[in-house]
Amino acid sequence: MNAVTDRRTYSYLGPAGTFTEAALDQVAEARGQVWRPVHNVGEALDDVLEGRSDAAMIAIENSIEGGVSTTQDALATLPGLRIIGEYLVRVNFVLVAPRGTTLDQVEVIAAHPVAYAQCHGWLGEHLPRHSHVPAASNVASAIGVLDGSLPAQAAIAAPGIVQHYDVDVLAEGIGDNAAAVTRFVLVTRTTRSPEPTGADKTSLIVELPHDHPGSLLEMLEQFSTRGINLSLIESRPIGDELGRYRFVIDADGHIEHERMADALLGIRRFSPRVVFLGSYPRADRQIVQYPDRYSDDVFIEARDWLRGILSGEPES
8 A cells, every 4th residue: 555545534514723633733643634524524524434434523602602503413313423532622613714804894704604703802801883794614704705705804713724824913812702612523433442541431322111191300310320420411312203312421431440430221121212411531531520429339249249149159
């Protein structure tokens, strides 16, 4: 094989300069490989499933907006995918314009609706009389202003835009929440999860059985009675009838840990459908803490005790 065919391909929401590209740049093994820009999450995951890409970087959660519903729904309905890592990108915005433009010339701003919503405070203070033109992405807003396809004098974009396009930055840090973060996940075709590190997270999607009092509590007890903390739980409509929901769950720990494996067995017995999305290292590398009574040794000892009873061994 030549060097070109040995290179791996990674799909990401493009074009160059997006927050997704910034997330992919955190993946050490992706550097120097082929980066394939796509238009949406569905296209990125199709690339993986159909073999055009080895992995895809997709946004799954935002600290301001919550879970990314299109990503959650796609992972729930497309079989054969596995999350192998997560990455955090601080969300900040800049106001950019063609060279020579000044802030007092700006009357119309191009922006993706989500980005625009996160900059209301700054815009209200500095450009109270502006109007808004929606754009397909943070990068598309800048491109539209530069090529004249959008009727605007300036655009809201990610800071990385300046590395790819010839623009003037009229203002930096215009987001209303300086602590805003978007969480991205790297997705491949189904494979074995990375080895446990002690700082891991397990993601899954669980459907509740037909609605009855306490069904959600019964699901949550599968985790709480095994000392597992849930860092995310969000509901999404299944779509087949009103009142039917699936739950997107992030649980602290790895499937190779006894307590997590035991909890997933309980979930599988309880739920009509469970989608295991993966166990992978946490982005913050924070070690998962749990009481000693939930250690692997305790679960193993309990199984050995039961095995002894079933086999008729005398108790020591």
